[in-house]
Amino acid sequence: MSIGRSVTRLRFAILWLGLLLAANLSFGQGAGDGIPSDEGQVAAGAELFDANCSSCHAVHEQVVGPALKAVYERRDVKWIQNFVKYPKKVIDSGDEYAKALYEQYQQYMPNQAVSDEEILSILAYVKAETIAGPKVAEVATDPAAGDAAVAGAEQAVSTNLLIGIIIGLGVILVIVLVVLLMLINVLTKYLNQQKDLSSDDAAYVNQKFDLSAVFKSQIFVGFASFVFIIVVAKATIDGLFSIGVQQGYAPEQPIAFSHKLHAGYYEIDCKYCHTGVEKSKNANIPSANICMNCHSQVRTESEEIQKIYAAIENNQPIQWVRIHNLPDLAYFNHQQHVKVGGVECETCHGDIKEMEIVQQHSLLTMGWCIDCHRKTDVNTKGNEYYDRLVELHESTAKEPMKVENIGGLECAKCHY
Template sequence: MKKVLYRHLFSKVLGLSLLLSSTSFYAQEATEAAAEPTTEVAADAAGGDAVKGKQLFNQNCAACHALDRKMTGPALANVETRLADDEGLDKEWIYAWVKNSPGVISSGDAYASKIYSEYNQAAMTPFPTLSNQDIDDILAYTAAPPATPAATPAAAGGAAATTGASSGISNELILGALALIFGLLVLMLFLVNKTLKRIAEANGVVLEQEREKRMPIWKAFIKNQFLVLVTVIFLLLSGAYFAYGYLMQVGVDQGYAPVQPIHFSHKIHAGDNKVECKYCHSSARVSKTSGIPSLNVCMNCHKSIYQYAGNPEGPSAEDLAAGHTNDFYTGEIKKLYKAVGWDEENQSYTGETQPVEWVRIHNLPDFAYFNHSQHVSVAGVECQTCHGPVEEMEIVEQFAPLTMGWCINCHRETNVKMEGNEYYEAIHEELSKKYGVEELTAAMMGGLECGKCHY
């Protein structure tokens, strides 16, 4: 009798139909993606360039001024028009004020004295390096800020919908038609398969040869005693190995990176803005613990920095994937204001504070003693030695295992810093004679004694 392996035909036809459907779908996607939004930037009619003005504003003015709210200084939206209409001041007065505000105040100018008194008698920082054209550019920006070139997701979706509508056929209708065609193909192939089976059986064709019966593999395995013995020994050794590895990881949280109630980017603060670690963690120099900085330390800067301007080149693909946009960071600053009780509009504290429940990352057991000041101030150990490249971390994680073996290896390999360290001079002299070496490690000075870390 003749064997008919018609099932392969079914698989091939089904695969071809899937390929055709996928090709049609991605061709439609490529057509939709071909349209890209465009942006347009216009310059100010008075001769100033609003785009350049935005850059100058962010570099020189944004620390104390905003366009739409009062900060350390007044809001600057439409400042040229407001000064001309309300105070009768022309652009020459603005030039003089920006370049030498203390001089304008000392001249007895009425409006300058009014501003000086209103803002706690703190004169604005003079900017003599700004040219008249630079000031014109800034005024153009305050009069009509340029639109953000990046399209929002909603705008992008609207553009895609408009493109689909302009073609005359909606995307949903095309996808529905493709799904219907695919369903009909599957139904047709099923009916063809069933018909071929009936024809083959009617003509006495053997569709599939019955497999020769064999002994089950598990029965053959049980009859071979040597193989059973080797397998049992292998499983016992493997189980012991994995059990030992698991137990040795108990209490080791390397890579632990919890989500904090307020997102704090060390990459932006310590990396992009070069804020020193010990500016926030000041107690690391004089105390056993590094300490969690209080919110008033954050407000030293964020009293004036109320929004995140971001990288001039735009957020990276990694940041976009994680949702770390400029608006995201600005929202985290608002959480800080809410916790510390800061009123942005009135530039004052309300007294209504909320504690921030930070999640601890590095946590040594109670029987282990570690002193930050001894390592940071006396030994001169850099923060990155234990905490890793925090200036590159968006979310801080536990970089080192913090196990006893890790600490002991550091004591064995790290030379004690002697330069400018009078505390160790006498000890260094005596121990150098004892060990006959020029460089001393922490281990040579008792860094491996149990009582140093356990008490």
């Protein structure tokens, strides 16, 4: 009887141990801190982080605000969700941790219009990045950048080669002239030593070189006229082709905004300010409200920032000067190029991150656009719309499908 009871108790013990292990495993898989760990949530969190947080925060280093590495270990999830949505309210409530943050950074974080679920996704991304550790800087391997570097090197080589050829021809010409003068001098001395020269021959041999006669000769006048006409014609044609081309145009703006500081040093994504670039024909100039997301607390005493305050108080838009202008007869869609084509901003606008004052980097002429359409591969990855086109193209060609292969050179694409 005692043996039966012992077996029964042992069975109950094993059953409870199994239940405890199952519970422990279930909590471990769901992350005891409540933060999801699946790849979908992490990817969604990365997008939300880039759109809402990256202008002021990074995971492994301080930017405008503190580094977010392991922030879920310093505060619980509920506190973080409340603070992200209502930071000033939490600080004013007397929360010691929030007050310490404000005293350290001397600025309020703007209220973020995100849900608790979206904050969980952001925390999932932060946790994944925390575990992965800081990324080691790598040498850029962008094919476009490589092609640009190769093109630049080839252009430099061709330019140096041309200069070398011109200098070489000039040296050869000088040597030939010196040799001819020496020959003339030797022949003159030789002929003067001849005793049977007639008076006419002697006068011809000893005649002095008349430089003015050379300039008055028909051959020289004709050659000089030809060169002059060629130079004038070339300058006229170059002038005609440059009409409407504003490459290098860098107007003074009403507010001294530095892209080098914002896009370069603080790494603010272009799409954070130019919100229409992925969903509209125009990239749009940011409103003063976007500026105030940061500058309601940052550098409020600056004279340039005061101009933003004045524009808001007077309910007047800031009169930014447009830099990149296309003629009305040309149609260009930012969404098509940036969202669908995957074209980087720097491709057309240059290295904006290094521009203190933005200027027009590219020609933006029809020839420049056509050349790009002839060289650029169509971004077909993950887009089923192009599957059949790629199949047909690969059946007749070995090179990747270019923009020109899908109608990129048709007039009606840009002019209609």
